[in-house]
Amino acid sequence: MTTVINKLVIIGVGLIGGSFALALRRVGKVKHIVGIGRSTQNLHAAIELQVIDEIATDPARALHQADMVFLGMPVAQTAHTLEQIAPYLQANTIITDAGSTKQDVIAAARHHLPMANRHHFVPGHPIAGAELSGVKAAQADLYHNKHVILTPLAETSIDAVKRVEQLWQACGASVSHMSADEHDRILAITSHLPHILAFTMMNHIRHSTPEPEQLLRFAGSGLRDFTRIAGSSPEMWRDICLANRETLIKQIDAYRDELLVLQKLLHEKDGEALQQTFMSARALRGDWLKP
Amino acid sequence: MTTVINKLVIIGVGLIGGSFALALRRVGKVKHIVGIGRSTQNLHAAIELQVIDEIATDPARALHQADMVFLGMPVAQTAHTLEQIAPYLQANTIITDAGSTKQDVIAAARHHLPMANRHHFVPGHPIAGAELSGVKAAQADLYHNKHVILTPLAETSIDAVKRVEQLWQACGASVSHMSADEHDRILAITSHLPHILAFTMMNHIRHSTPEPEQLLRFAGSGLRDFTRIAGSSPEMWRDICLANRETLIKQIDAYRDELLVLQKLLHEKDGEALQQTFMSARALRGDWLKP
Numbered sequence: 001m002t003t004v005i006n007k008l009v010i011i012g013v014g015l016i017g018g019s020f021a022l023a024l025r026r027v028g029k030v031k032h033i034v035g036i037g038r039s040t041q042n043l044h045a046a047i048e049l050q051v052i053d054e055i056a057t058d059p060a061r062a063l064h065q066a067d068m069v070f071l072g073m074p075v076a077q078t079a080h081t082l083e084q085i086a087p088y089l090q091a092n093t094i095i096t097d098a099g100s101t102k103q104d105v106i107a108a109a110r111h112h113l114p115m116a117n118r119h120h121f122v123p124g125h126p127i128a129g130a131e132l133s134g135v136k137a138a139q140a141d142l143y144h145n146k147h148v149i150l151t152p153l154a155e156t157s158i159d160a161v162k163r164v165e166q167l168w169q170a171c172g173a174s175v176s177h178m179s180a181d182e183h184d185r186i187l188a189i190t191s192h193l194p195h196i197l198a199f200t201m202m203n204h205i206r207h208s209t210p211e212p213e214q215l216l217r218f219a220g221s222g223l224r225d226f227t228r229i230a231g232s233s234p235e236m237w238r239d240i241c242l243a244n245r246e247t248l249i250k251q252i253d254a255y256r257d258e259l260l261v262l263q264k265l266l267h268e269k270d271g272e273a274l275q276q277t278f279m280s281a282r283a284l285r286g287d288w289l290k291p
Numbered sequence: 292m293t294t295v296i297n298k299l300v301i302i303g304v305g306l307i308g309g310s311f312a313l314a315l316r317r318v319g320k321v322k323h324i325v326g327i328g329r330s331t332q333n334l335h336a337a338i339e340l341q342v343i344d345e346i347a348t349d350p351a352r353a354l355h356q357a358d359m360v361f362l363g364m365p366v367a368q369t370a371h372t373l374e375q376i377a378p379y380l381q382a383n384t385i386i387t388d389a390g391s392t393k394q395d396v397i398a399a400a401r402h403h404l405p406m407a408n409r410h411h412f413v414p415g416h417p418i419a420g421a422e423l424s425g426v427k428a429a430q431a432d433l434y435h436n437k438h439v440i441l442t443p444l445a446e447t448s449i450d451a452v453k454r455v456e457q458l459w460q461a462c463g464a465s466v467s468h469m470s471a472d473e474h475d476r477i478l479a480i481t482s483h484l485p486h487i488l489a490f491t492m493m494n495h496i497r498h499s500t501p502e503p504e505q506l507l508r509f510a511g512s513g514l515r516d517f518t519r520i521a522g523s524s525p526e527m528w529r530d531i532c533l534a535n536r537e538t539l540i541k542q543i544d545a546y547r548d549e550l551l552v553l554q555k556l557l558h559e560k561d562g563e564a565l566q567q568t569f570m571s572a573r574a575l576r577g578d579w580l581k582p
Contacts (some may be wrong), residue, residue: 127511147509176509189499190510194517196553197488202572204549208480216579218438218467219481220418222520226485229513230576234569238562245557252554256547258495262487263543266536271529278525281493285521288507 003166005030009062009069011081013037013046015129016098017072018138021051023171026140034062037073046135063088068096068163075099076239079108089117096122096164100187100236101243102151102180115155122164123151125183126173127191133233144172151180188247193255195237196248198230294457296321300353300360302372304328304337306420307389308363309429312342314462317431325353328364337426354379359454362388367530370399380408387413387455391478391527392534393442393471406446413455414442416474417464418482424524435463442471479538484546486528487539489521 005024010017013035024030035052036059037043046052056062063069063085071078078099089095095117099105105123113121128146148168152161165175178186201223206212216223241248265273296315301308304326315321326343327350328334337343347353354360354376362369369390380386386408390396396414404412419437439459443452456466469477492514497503507514532539556564 127509129511129513146511149509186506186509189496190506190514193495194492194514196550197492198517199569199572200546200549200553201485201488202575203568204484204546205480206571206575207549208545212575213578215477215481216575218418218440218477219579220420220437222420223481223485224580225516225519226489227576228516230569230572232569232573234566234573237569238566241557241565242560242562245560249554249557252550252557254499255491255495256550258491258498259487259543259547262491263540266532266540266543269533269536271533274532275525275529277494278490278521278523278528280497281490281521282523282525284493284497284503284507285518287504288510289515 003029003163003170005067005167007032007034007066007068009034009036009056009066010052011036011069011071011085012073012077013043013052013135014072015133015135015137015142016126017070018046018049018051018135019128019140019142020070020072020098020126020171022138022140023143024167025050027170029167029170034066036062042135049135049138051135051138059085060088063090063093066090066093068094068167071095071097071099074233074236074239075101075105075243078105079112082108082112086112086114086117089113091116092120093117094120094122094160094163096124098124098126099243100125100191100240102149102183104243106151106153106180109153118153118155119157120160121153122156122160123153123180124164124168125149125151125187126168128173133236141172143168146173148173148175149183150175150177151183152177184244185247188244188251192240192244192248193251195229195232196241196252197255198227199237201227202230294320294454294461296358296458298323298325298357298359300325300327300347300357301343302327302360302362302376303364303368304334304343304426305363306424306426306428306433307417308361309337309340309342309426310419310431310433311361311363311389311417311462313429313431314434315458316341318461320458320461325357327353333426340426340429342426342429350376351379354381354384357381357384359385359387359458362386362390365524365527365530366390366392366396366534369396370403373399373403377403377405377408380404382407383411384408385411385413385451385454387415389415389417390534391416391482391531393440393474395534397442397444397471400444409444409446410448411451412444413447413451414444414471415455415459416440416442416478417459419464420523424527432463434459437464439464439466440474441466441468442474443468475535476538479535479542483531483535483539484542486520486523487532487543488546489518490528492518493521
């Protein structure tokens with residue numbers, strides 16, 4: 001079995017889909033790439049940047065003899081997109097996605113894809129990205145040394161999982177498997193909550209003073225890096241928040257409680273406990289990022 | 292009046308004091324630098340790196356004919372340090388500091404310095420730094436294009452302020468003046484609160500699971516940058532928290548309320564308001580960092 005894809009259809013040719021295309025091209029794992037998307041301007045840029053070979057407007061033609069469909073649009077559009085392409089999907093076309101939440105994607109697949117297609121549906125999530133969006137931000141090495149999580153359905157065939165896994169590995173990523181439920185819980189903590197906290201930090205500043213710009217003149221690189229992820233796509237993060245809202249509501253509660261514990265130490269002027277708290281935080285981060 | 296310092300005494304030769312020394316040396320604004328500090332090993336490194344010319348153990352000798360004393364140790368040690376050096380300070384020696392909080396530094400100066408020395412006391416705070424500490428992290432360009440805030444006392448002489456200002460400008464920084472009270476309020480929002488949030492994020496992860504390392508395997512660059520400041524010195528941040536605790540307690544309340552507003556939008560599944568919230572946050576950040 002060759003792992004070279006003869007025809008790859010990318011729906012949503014942005015940072016994620018575009019980088020997938022560029023990475024596979026570089027290692028010769030794909031022959032022909034068809035792009036579908038909302039923005040004609042972005043698709044033309046994708047052609048110019050040689051990310052895709054062809055722009056498709058007719059899904060029937062695009063999906064004809066496609067080996068693989070890669071869903072790269074914001075996660076909330078997954079259901080609608082699956083509904084639209086379902087009539088034209090061939091039984092042997094592998095379908096995979098890169099959505100930041102997985103339970104909602106699987107629910108959409110269960111609703112819109114017949115069993116024959118679900119055998120070839122491999123939900124995935126590359127833990128990579130940037131606060132930039134659009135195909136112009138795409139990079140061939142975006143997935144290099146990054147993690148990709150696959151959350152296959154019970155009915156997904158082992159072969160389909162293997163092919164998707166091999167492609168991600170060809171992009172330089174390492175691949176893990178877990179349940180969609182576990183994925184969404186982990187990502188709520190490591191990604192979704194921090195995004196919410198960063199967005200909220202900027203809004204806190206905005207509400208602290210009638211002239212937030214004056215206050216920000218005196219902000220340094222600490223705040224800049226802390227809020228880098230607040231530069232992310234509001235649309236994308238609205239969708240992620242809605243898709244994973246129950247877990248996130250709990251996460252916000254837990255984080256607010258954790259802040260209350262620290263505030264109590266301030267009330268009590270407990271310098272020793274404050275230092276210990278900061279040391280534990282720093283130690284965990286140090287272990288995590290240890291080279 | 293020349294702005295060249297014949298003898299500069301740096302108490303606490305770490306990232307901040309060491310970078311001040313290196314920057315002034317590079318532009319030829321200082322002739323002789325004496326270092327005082329807790330760690331002999333660090334002071335020897337400072338000599339090796341040519342950050343200082345001489346290690347002093349006797350404050351009387353160190354302060355003899357000093358043009359300027361720069362306080363670079365953690366802010367909580369300011370009072371004790373001022374108490375120790377006060378007997379040896381000459382009336383014309385300028386004293387300045389780099390503490391991250393200013394009201395406590397001024398209270399310490401009022402308590403330990405006689406009026407003659409307070410005439411030459413210029414509290415300052417360079418908005419620059421890194422999560423690293425110690426003289427080995429010092430860089431000559433740390434203050435380049437950074438802000439320095441000076442919060443002179445009512446009794447500080449204009450000449451002393453001007454000399455300190457000129458030195459910071461020689462380091463490449465731009466200098467602003469404001470009251471210590473305003474400084475502490477602004478920095479609580481732009482710096483102290485984000486540090487607390489970053490430390491708290493790591494502790495939240497630590498308390499979320501018995502194996503936080505497993506969870507962090509799937510964390511990406513978003514969390515890494517968001518928590519960069521959680522790599523900062525626990526001792527320094529304990530001191531800053533205690534020095535600015537009343538303002539910080541209020542800031543934590545306000546931030547927790549802001550989180551509650553966002554959580555309410557999740558409860559209500561209000562996608563439009565969520566997106567609007569994220570857009571406002573992103574817009575403010577974009578305006579701030581606009582080149």
